[in-house]
Amino acid sequence: MYIRTDGELWEVEARAGGGDGRSKIYPCPGRQSAEILAGAWMAGQSRWQVVAP
Template identity: 85%
Template structure:
């Protein structure tokens, strides 16, 4: 699960199967909605890690 932003728009990427697996990107209106969506998909697990490009 990834939450990404460019400073204006937000999106959540759900990925299954690693780098070669499938993924789906969902745009979100803001940070909080992205966190809620990702958290729901993670089933309440709170193992967040900030990744910098």
């Protein structure tokens, strides 16, 4: 799960299978909505790894 911004637009990328896996990008209207979306997807999943920026 990645949260990205260019300073105006925000998006969440959900990736399965590591760097070579599948991914889907979801645009979000702001930081808070991106964090809520990413947090909801990660909730209860023990197999997620946190990657520092």
